[in-house]
């Protein structure tokens with residue numbers, strides 16, 4: 001797509017600090033990093049969301065993210081933990097509508113975060129969980 005910043009990076013019309021590239025995947029440094037080392041892994045095709053993404057490319061993106069996480073851990077970039085984050089849809093926080101997986105090194109006290117702690121969530125009953133599981137199973 002012509003007006004997509006990530007497609008511009010793939011075409012090398014926009015600047016990026018590239019970490020990795022192959023025929024299907026490109027990885028480069030996020031220009032608004034949560035912490036040093038924050039990297040984005042993207043498909044080279046313009047797939048706006050997970051629904052558009054061929055599963056094999058999704059697997060490839062995850063593989064590259066794992067390699068990047070390991071490389072960060074083995075470098076002198078501070079890294080006490082990692083978030084792999086994919087925001088699909090505006091409500092999920094997606095801002096660039098060319099699918100991307102964030103590799104985010106985490107440091108204690110970095111104040112980034114997601115309120116995923118189960119302490120803040122209610123536990124549904126088994127009937128509700130079984131109902132949701134059945135709906136998802138039916139679609140697979």
Ligand SMILES: [Zn+2]
Pocket residue numbers: 001004005006007008045046047097098
């Ligand atoms: Zn694009």
